Amino acid sequence: xxxxxxxxxxxxxxxxxxxxxxxxxxxxxxxxxxxxxxxxxxxxxxxxxxxxxxxxxxxxxxxxxxxxxxxxxxxxxxxxxxxxxxxxxxxxxxxxxxxxxxxxxxxxxxxxxxxxxxxxxxxxxxxxxxxxxxxxxxxxxxxxxxxxxxxxxxxxxxxxxxxxxxxxxxxxxxxxxxxxxxxxxxxxxxxxxxxxxxxxxxxxxxxxxxxxxxxxxxxxxxxxxxxxxxxxxxxxxxxxxxxxxxxxxxxxxxxxxxxxxxxxxxxxxxxxxxxxxxxxxxxxxxxxxxxxxxxxxxxxxxxxxxxxxxxxx
Numbered sequence: 001x002x003x004x005x006x007x008x009x010x011x012x013x014x015x016x017x018x019x020x021x022x023x024x025x026x027x028x029x030x031x032x033x034x035x036x037x038x039x040x041x042x043x044x045x046x047x048x049x050x051x052x053x054x055x056x057x058x059x060x061x062x063x064x065x066x067x068x069x070x071x072x073x074x075x076x077x078x079x080x081x082x083x084x085x086x087x088x089x090x091x092x093x094x095x096x097x098x099x100x101x102x103x104x105x106x107x108x109x110x111x112x113x114x115x116x117x118x119x120x121x122x123x124x125x126x127x128x129x130x131x132x133x134x135x136x137x138x139x140x141x142x143x144x145x146x147x148x149x150x151x152x153x154x155x156x157x158x159x160x161x162x163x164x165x166x167x168x169x170x171x172x173x174x175x176x177x178x179x180x181x182x183x184x185x186x187x188x189x190x191x192x193x194x195x196x197x198x199x200x201x202x203x204x205x206x207x208x209x210x211x212x213x214x215x216x217x218x219x220x221x222x223x224x225x226x227x228x229x230x231x232x233x234x235x236x237x238x239x240x241x242x243x244x245x246x247x248x249x250x251x252x253x254x255x256x257x258x259x260x261x262x263x264x265x266x267x268x269x270x271x272x273x274x275x276x277x278x279x280x281x282x283x284x285x286x287x288x289x290x291x292x293x294x295x296x297x298x299x300x301x302x303x304x305x306x307x308x309x310x311x312x313x
Contacts, residue, residue: 001064002026005245029066032059033083037090041097048101051178056094058087063121064244080124105152108177112167113145120247122240132267137234138212138219139267140227149197159199164222166210169193187292187304209285216296221286225262228272228282231255232297258282 001011016027040056047054060066060083067079067086075081091111098104117126119134119141133139147167149155168190175182176192191206205224212220220229233251241247258272258279272279289295294302 003064029059029064030068032066033086033090034068037093040090041093044094044097044101044103048103053174054094056090058090060087061126063118063124063246065124078123080126107151108154108174109150110170111146111148111150112170114167116140116142116145119237120241120249121244122242122247124241124244130266134235134237136214138214138229138232139234140261140265143212151197155197156199161196161199161203163196163203163205164210164224165193165196165206166190169206173197209282209289211286211289211293213293216294218286218289218293218295218297221282221289222261223282223285225260226275226278226282227259227261227267228279228286229254229257229259229267230286230297 002008002013004011013025014027014029015022016024036056036058040054043054044052061080065079065083067083071082071086071089073082074085077084095104095109098107098109115135116128116131116133117135119125119128128134128141131139131141131144133141133143135142137143147165169192170190172182172188172190172192173194174180176194182188193206195203196206209221209223211218212222214232217232218230219232219234220227222228231254233253235249236252237247238250239247255270256272256279257267257270258275259267259269260271261267264271290298290300290302292302292304294300294305
């Protein structure tokens with residue numbers, strides 16, 4: 001992002017890469033979604049005769065926003081809506097390629113996002129739908145994202161599940177479906193969630209607890225409907241920006257807080273004092289994560305923490 005609106009001299013020229021080769025510096029970002037889509041479709045065309053795995057990670061709608069001129073003013077939501085419209089087109093092109101090769105009924109398609117909207121960018125960001133928080137927080141607005149799975153004949157149309165899962169569950173789920181053994185030289189934190197995706201009435205929660213880290217700090221733990229936040233500083237939007245320039249973030253402090261997500265998805269009512277037994281149970285679960293992964297907030301060193309990987313120059 002060489003022309004960052006706040007730090008224009010901080011980032012180097014943006015490279016468009018294929019493998020280890022730089023194809024362009026500072027490419028036309030308005031073409032990125034189209035280029036990614038064309039490359040994805042070409043990959044399906046080339047691999048259609050064999051089993052394949054395609055991971056298509058769009059740069060959009062992360063700021064800065066760009067879209068092909070074909071989608072200009074195509075929505076009532078401004079440039080953000082137009083960017084989403086082009087991603088919708090992209091998904092359609094991928095699904096059309098599967099149908100063209102007769103692979104529609106033999107392909108699992110998963111659509112998901114990595115985090116909630118970076119709300120400080122205002123009209124260049126999405127909506128949390130009333131959830132608290134934003135990207136870079138452990139509130140639901142920062143971590144709850146769309147997750148859609150499609151496999152005609154295997155996943156019943158129109159079904160949904162409110163059982164919590166994480167994208168870490170994709171790896172073991174796909175591995176189980178294709179009969180691939182999981183590695184045994186490391187801990188795999190995800191679980192096979194095929195019962196959830198397939199709409200099984202026998203599906204149960206795959207995790208006793210889900211842990212939410214920011215950097216090295218364990219900010220929150222969820223078990224069932226209960227979510228416990230540990231004392232930490234967090235970002236909040238003081239004023240939202242417009243036109244691609246961010247507004248103002250402020251840092252606030254959150255005390256130990258317990259929320260019932262079934263009754264309070266917006267995490268607005270702390271019920272820790274009314275449910276000390278739940279606080280105690282979730283704290284024990286958090287201590288197990290700290291023992292393995294560490295916790296910068298409490299100074300715990302995790303026994304399972306590996307050295308940071310580095311690429312040799």
